[in-house]
Amino acid sequence: xxxxxxxxxxxxxxxxxxxxxxxxxxxxxxxxxxxxxxxxxxxxxxxxxxxxxxxxxxxxxxxxxxxxxxxxxxxxxxxxxxxxxxxxxxxxxxxxxxxxxxxxxxxxxxxxxxxxxxxxxxxxxxxxxxxxxxxxxxxxxxxxxxxxxxxxxxxxxxxxxxxxxxxxxxxxxxxxxxxxxxxxxxxxxxxxxxxxxxxxxxxxxxxxxxxxxxxxxxxxxxxxxxxxxxxxxxxxxxxxxxxxxxxxxxxxxxxxxxxxxxxxxxxxxxxxxxxxxxxxxxxxxxxxxxxxxxxxxxxxxxxxxxxxxxxxxxxxxxxxxxxxxxxxxxxxxxxxxxxxxxxxxxxxxxxxxxxxxxxxxxxxxxxxxxxxxxxxxxxxxxxxxxxxxxxxxxxxxxxxxxxxxxxxxxxxxxxxxxxxxxxxxxxxxxxxxxxxxxxxxxxxxxxxxxxxxxxxxxxxxxxxxxxxxxxxxxxxxxxxxxxxxxxxxxxxxxxxxxxxxxxxxxxxxxxxxxxxxxxxxxxxxxxxxxxx
Numbered sequence: 001x002x003x004x005x006x007x008x009x010x011x012x013x014x015x016x017x018x019x020x021x022x023x024x025x026x027x028x029x030x031x032x033x034x035x036x037x038x039x040x041x042x043x044x045x046x047x048x049x050x051x052x053x054x055x056x057x058x059x060x061x062x063x064x065x066x067x068x069x070x071x072x073x074x075x076x077x078x079x080x081x082x083x084x085x086x087x088x089x090x091x092x093x094x095x096x097x098x099x100x101x102x103x104x105x106x107x108x109x110x111x112x113x114x115x116x117x118x119x120x121x122x123x124x125x126x127x128x129x130x131x132x133x134x135x136x137x138x139x140x141x142x143x144x145x146x147x148x149x150x151x152x153x154x155x156x157x158x159x160x161x162x163x164x165x166x167x168x169x170x171x172x173x174x175x176x177x178x179x180x181x182x183x184x185x186x187x188x189x190x191x192x193x194x195x196x197x198x199x200x201x202x203x204x205x206x207x208x209x210x211x212x213x214x215x216x217x218x219x220x221x222x223x224x225x226x227x228x229x230x231x232x233x234x235x236x237x238x239x240x241x242x243x244x245x246x247x248x249x250x251x252x253x254x255x256x257x258x259x260x261x262x263x264x265x266x267x268x269x270x271x272x273x274x275x276x277x278x279x280x281x282x283x284x285x286x287x288x289x290x291x292x293x294x295x296x297x298x299x300x301x302x303x304x305x306x307x308x309x310x311x312x313x314x315x316x317x318x319x320x321x322x323x324x325x326x327x328x329x330x331x332x333x334x335x336x337x338x339x340x341x342x343x344x345x346x347x348x349x350x351x352x353x354x355x356x357x358x359x360x361x362x363x364x365x366x367x368x369x370x371x372x373x374x375x376x377x378x379x380x381x382x383x384x385x386x387x388x389x390x391x392x393x394x395x396x397x398x399x400x401x402x403x404x405x406x407x408x409x410x411x412x413x414x415x416x417x418x419x420x421x422x423x424x425x426x427x428x429x430x431x432x433x434x435x436x437x438x439x440x441x442x443x444x445x446x447x448x449x450x451x452x453x454x455x456x457x458x459x460x461x462x463x464x465x466x467x468x469x470x471x472x473x474x475x476x477x478x479x480x481x482x483x484x485x486x487x488x489x490x491x492x493x494x495x496x497x498x499x500x501x502x503x504x505x506x507x508x509x510x511x512x513x514x515x516x517x518x519x520x521x522x523x524x525x526x527x528x529x530x531x532x
Contacts, residue, residue, distance in 0.1 A: 012130035047135030089171030097179025309400035363488035366437035370444030409441030436508035443519035
């Protein structure tokens with residue numbers, strides 16, 4: 001294990017250097033001074049704090065629940081948190097593997113006499129200790145403490161703890177294996193489309209998990225819920241209702257864990273292309289028959305700089321199914337939230353408090369679309385090194401990245417505006433929503449893009465998720481989201497209470513008049529007019 005730990009530290013240090021071209025201070029909220037030394041505490045501190053807070057808010061209901069309902073309520077809450085944990089684990093591990101594959105760090109490992117199992121263990125340790133993977137464990141601590149306080153049966157608590165640990169390791173191993181397909185998916189348009197659709201379904205299913213669990217618990221009786229004991233991982237939580245089913249779930253969960261681990265190990269071996277008898281050997285080169293040379297002529301087109309950058313970003317984004325799906329989810333979010341009401345032509349959405357809430361959610365959704373602008377930096381990868389040799393300033397780059405969000409937000413806003421106009425028969429409301437979503441998205445994109453470009457490395461380097469401090473990104477996003485919530489909901493509700501519902505349709509114009517100048521001010525201050 002000593003070899004694997006040391007190898008994990010080297011991998012973490014190497015990816016940090018390749019992303020920043022410096023071992024020194026990372027910048028604002030970087031949690032490190034002087035020489036960079038991988039630290040499990042620093043890597044997991046921010047994530048642990050956020051996950052603990054989220055879990056506390058969800059688990060607080062356990063403390064006020066009657067003792068008779070505590071065990072069933074604990075099982076429901078813990079099931080939802082396990083789904084949330086699996087989602088976070090998959091995102092983290094697939095992104096982690098994509099970074100290492102993109103940085104070609106596997107090529108460094110094949111020079112050593114290491115078997116694929118050792119490489120897999122080093123990868124998992126680096127992910128778990130130095131990439132923030134261990135922070136996911138903190139999402140399960142508050143409900144366990146709350147359940148213990150309510151005197152829930154210790155057998156159920158032990159089963160829940162074991163289920164969550166098995167699920168986390170399963171998710172990390174599965175994500176590690178799936179992440180190795182990143183380069184293969186990029187090369188084929190059909191696979192990119194299918195992968196994007198699959199990720200979009202995963203995002204929608206994750207954010208709808210709470211409603212699904214609530215619905216199932218309402219329509220099914222306690223006796224029928226015992227059937228859930230046969231579900232892998234989650235079924236272990238129903239050990240009190242169905243011990244045989246929970247045991248079957250435990251056996252199946254361990255089997256899936258073994259399969260996922262073997263899958264991860266085998267994928268790393270295939271990735272290197274040198275697996276033979278458990279060791280990494282060099283294959284003999286395969287000589288292909290010479291083919292006829294076909295002459296090809298390149299078509300060169302000249303575009304304006306901003307338009308060219310936007311076109312490039314959209315093309316790169318289409319090659320990244322996971323990142324594309326993470327942006328598309330926030331595009332379809334307003335439709336998921338309001339499609340049932342719009343299709344039933346609910347007149348309450350056109351007046352009163354429901355109209356104020358509707359405008360608030362649309363403004364928040366538009367702003368969150370803009371928060372994804374940092375993704376447009378990460379898709380550059382190794383290609384970011386080329387930008388350092390181009391005559392482009394940081395201010396121009398920030399504007400170009402924010403502009404790349406504009407067509408995505410415009411499509412979402414236009415579609416929702418048409419739907420509102422047709423379903424509710426209110427063209428002016430549809431136009432107001434269009435203005436609100438586009439202005440919110442572009443303003444927040446300009447804010448986040450300006451702050452991101454300020455802390456990019458000053459020497460040529462690849463841009464990945466490790467380039468900018470995660471703590472800094474989290475603080476910026478939380479600040480922007482809190483400001484959006486305050487303005488998107490307090491402003492329309494205040495106008496409703498003071499002037500009445502007939503003035504609510506001017507809310508998008510007022511919010512645009514606030515957001516756009518705020519974005520321009522931060523853009524002028526943070527995005528300096530100097531070369532990369």
